[in-house]
Amino acid sequence: MNKRIPRIGIGGPVGCGKSMLIERIVPILAKMNYSISIISNDVISQEDADRMRQNLATNQGLLPENLVIGLATGGCPHTAIREDPSINLSVIEQIEKEHSDLDLIIIESGGDNITTTFSPALADYFIYIIDVSGGDKYPRKRGLGIETSDLLVINKIDLASLVDANLDIMERDAKIVRKNKPYVLVNCKTDEGVDVVARHIIEDVLFEQPPKKLITNVK
C-alpha cells in the first residue's frame, strides 16, 4: 500500500490567480527542500499546466517536468474534484506509487464558482482563492469555498483602489463569514502575503515535518 502524500486543493473562480499562487508558493517550499508535484485541472486547455511546467520545472528546476501534470475535466471542474474525483485520484495513485519521496501534492481546480469544495478523499487541505476585482461584496456573498475552506486567500489587493473595493470591508466580512478561520490578503505579483500562505501549509498540512529528502540524507 502506498503511503498517502499530503495533498492541498486550490480552488477559485476563473482568473483569480490559482496558478500564480502555486507559482509563488512552490519556490518558497522548494527552497526549504520540500519535494512537490502539481496537478492542474483545466476546463479547456493545458495552458496553466504548461506555463507552470515551463516556469517551475524547466526554467527554475524546482521539480521534474513530469511532476507537473495537466488534466482536462470535460467541462465539469467541480465534478472532477468533488462528486467524481476518480480521474484525479487515479493520477495521484500513480504519483504515490512512483514518487513516494514527495512531501506534497498540490491539486489546482479548474476555474469554477463559489460553491467549489474538494472531496476529502482528494485533498487534505483546501485553499479557496478570490480576487478583489469581483468587488468587496465577495466574502459576504458566502458560498462553500469562502465559508468552509481551510484558508481563504484574497488576491490582487493592489487592484483594490482601481475597482473601488474596500479591503477593510473584505477583511471584516471574511472574519464574520468564516467564523475566524484564517484568511490572507496577498498580491501574487509582488509576493506580498505569499509567505503567510506558505507558513500555513508548513504548519497545517505538513505539521512542520522536515522534508523527506533531508531525513533520508541524515540516515
Next chain:
Amino acid sequence: MNTDLSDLSLMQISDSFFPTGLYTMSNGLETLFSEKRITGMDELWELIQTNIVQQIGPSDCVALSNAYDSTSLNNVEKIIMCDRSLFAMKLVKELREATCRSGTQMIKCISSFVTNDALLSYHDAIKNSQTPGTHAVVSGVISNVLKIEKQKAILHFLYGFSVSMVGAALRLGIIEHLQSQKILHLLKPVIAETCDKYISKSLNDMWQFAPEYDVIQITHEQKFSKMFIT
C-alpha cells in the same frame, strides 16, 4: 422484503453519480467537432453507432462477457487474460489510459463495500501492476459480484458509453438536451443487437476495426486546447 438487490446495484453503477470519470471523455468527438466533421444530431448518432458496432461491441463487450463468466469460476488468470487482450487491442494511448483510470477507480469503489475472492485477487493484480484494469473487464467482474445479469451488465456498459458520448456532445454544443435523449432512444436497438451478438463470443473472437476513427483519436492527443481527456 425483496432480497434481490441486483437491479438496485445496476442502477447504482449506471448512475452518473457513480465515480468512473466517464464525463471527462469524448472519445474523439472533441476533435471531430473542432474539425467540423460532426456538426449535428445525425452525424453524431452515426458516429456512436459505428463506434459501438466496430469497436465497443466486438472488443469491450466480449472482454466483459468473458470476465463475467471467469468471475463465476473464480478464474482470475482468465480475467487477467481478458484484461490484457482488451488493453492490447486499444490502439490509442489516451483511450488505454482513460479506460484503466475508469476501471481502477471503479473496482476501488466497489471493493470498499463488497468482498469476493475473485474481486480481491483481480484488484490486487491491478494494484501490483500485473494487469491494466480496463473499464470493461472491471465492469464484467463487479457486475458478477453484484449479481447483475450478464446481459444487463453488457447493456449497462454500452448505454454508459453512449451517455458519455452524448453528454460530451451536449457540452460541446453539438446538440441540445432533447436531441440527446432522442439519440439515446435511437441507439437502443443498436445496443440490444450488439449485446445479443457478442454476449456468447469467446476471447479468441475479439476484434475491433475503425482505423479512421483511431487516427482521429490519436490527433486528439496532440491538441493544445481541449476540454476532454480523450
